[in-house]
Amino acid sequence: MDWPRTPVDRLQELRPPFCPRRWCRHHTRAEGFRWRKHGTYTTARGACRQRYRCLGCGSTFSRRAFSVAYWAKRPELIVPIAAGLQAGSAHRQIARTIGCAASTVTRRSAQLGRHGILLLARARAALAGRLDETVVLDHFETFELTQDLPFGVATPVGARSWFVYGIDPAPHERTGRRSAEQERRRRRRAPRPARGGYLGSTRRVLEALLPLCAPGDPLRLVGDGHPAYDRAVARHPAAPRIRLARYPNPRRGPKGSPRSADAVARDAALFPVDLLHGLLRHSLAAHRRETIAFGRRLNALVERLHLAAVWRNFVKGISERRGDPRTPAMLLGLTDRPWSWARVLGRRLFPDRERLAGVGLEIYRRDWITAELGRNTRHRAVFVY
Numbered sequence: 346m347d348w349p350r351t352p353v354d355r356l357q358e359l360r361p362p363f364c365p366r367r368w369c370r371h372h373t374r375a376e377g378f379r380w381r382k383h384g385t386y387t388t389a390r391g392a393c394r395q396r397y398r399c400l401g402c403g404s405t406f407s408r409r410a411f412s413v414a415y416w417a418k419r420p421e422l423i424v425p426i427a428a429g430l431q432a433g434s435a436h437r438q439i440a441r442t443i444g445c446a447a448s449t450v451t452r453r454s455a456q457l458g459r460h461g462i463l464l465l466a467r468a469r470a471a472l473a474g475r476l477d478e479t480v481v482l483d484h485f486e487t488f489e490l491t492q493d494l495p496f497g498v499a500t501p502v503g504a505r506s507w508f509v510y511g512i513d514p515a516p517h518e519r520t521g522r523r524s525a526e527q528e529r530r531r532r533r534r535a536p537r538p539a540r541g542g543y544l545g546s547t548r549r550v551l552e553a554l555l556p557l558c559a560p561g562d563p564l565r566l567v568g569d570g571h572p573a574y575d576r577a578v579a580r581h582p583a584a585p586r587i588r589l590a591r592y593p594n595p596r597r598g599p600k601g602s603p604r605s606a607d608a609v610a611r612d613a614a615l616f617p618v619d620l621l622h623g624l625l626r627h628s629l630a631a632h633r634r635e636t637i638a639f640g641r642r643l644n645a646l647v648e649r650l651h652l653a654a655v656w657r658n659f660v661k662g663i664s665e666r667r668g669d670p671r672t673p674a675m676l677l678g679l680t681d682r683p684w685s686w687a688r689v690l691g692r693r694l695f696p697d698r699e700r701l702a703g704v705g706l707e708i709y710r711r712d713w714i715t716a717e718l719g720r721n722t723r724h725r726a727v728f729v730y
């Protein structure tokens with residue numbers, strides 16, 4: 346995967362590879378991109394920096410335009426915020442630890458999530474036609490704002506590499522028993538579009554995974570027998586290419602009794618995805634059981650899950666207990682060593698250049714609003730888009 350070793354902020358000299366402005370034709374097309382040096386400026390810390398001028402659109406920029414810290418007043422906070430988010434801290438805890446406002450952490454968390462969406466998209470693009478393992482699919486269950494607004498998140502995980510291939514939300518109705526008062530309260534909630542629910546989310550996962558298979562190769566999936574998986578596969582135009590193995594969750598218990606043979610087989614087949622879900626509940630404050638740090642917005646939770654997927658794929662070794670420092674991305678041949686947060690955040694990514702589309706782009710633009718909350722800010726920035 347094409348990813349530089351040196352963060353852009355530490356480069357001695359930068360040759361701008363493309364124009365950082367979205368509206369310029371040299372933003373997505375590097376051919377014919379010409380630039381000139383355009384004076385220098387002095388940073389608040391006294392460093393002298395080069396400015397450049399795009400000869401296509403005439404706009405000027407510095408190397409900061411290619412950095413994740415673009416437009417950030419305190420660039421040094423970005424790596425500690427990323428690490429804190431992944432270490433199970435809530436926003437205000439992180440803010441107290443590193444000495445900034447809680448709203449800074451919230452804004453950075455959204456930006457880091459967007460970076461995660463783009464990095465995962467780039468990794469998938471690099472894997473096109475190279476998938477040679479079974480993918481284990483399951484939905485991670487959580488909720489936004491209140492348990493009246495639950496949603497699942499599709500997490501396709503490589504059976505051998507444990508690489509997280511994507512994150513796709515599936516809002517659904519509240520299930521389970523509830524009292525008459527709980528039901529009255531649920532009915533008063535602002536309506537929320539299901540956007541296809543489990544079926545739509547599974548279909549989108551299939552769309553993302555099929556291009557990764559070599560032409561003619563089948564897509565091998567393992568699922569827990571969820572009816573939406575069967576339906577999504579059966580209705581898909583490429584259904585003959587998809588092999589779905591089903592391991593339904595058998596009845597368990599009473600507590601303490603040994604697992605049945607079916608339960609042992611199911612647990613073995615779905616181990617990679619169960620492990621990921623355990624890691625997510627362990628290391629993200631919002632997804633702990635009975636937490637007061639629960640997420641208020643689906644969009645923000647999904648952004649942060651993308652950051653968690655990047656951490657899982659590129660930063661965390663597959664087994665720290667066994668002392669195996671290889672990361673899932675290394676097992677897939679995407680990278681040659683575990684990445685630090687500084688490396689993950691070494692370059693700014695641009696949605697137009699990564700050809701972001703579909704739900705990824707909607708989450709990027711914060712279009713999956715939580716209507717129950719009055720205020721929902723969309724992401725429509727001009728320069729820091």
Ligand SMILES: [Zn+2]
Nearest residue numbers: 364369399402
């Ligand atoms: Zn330009």
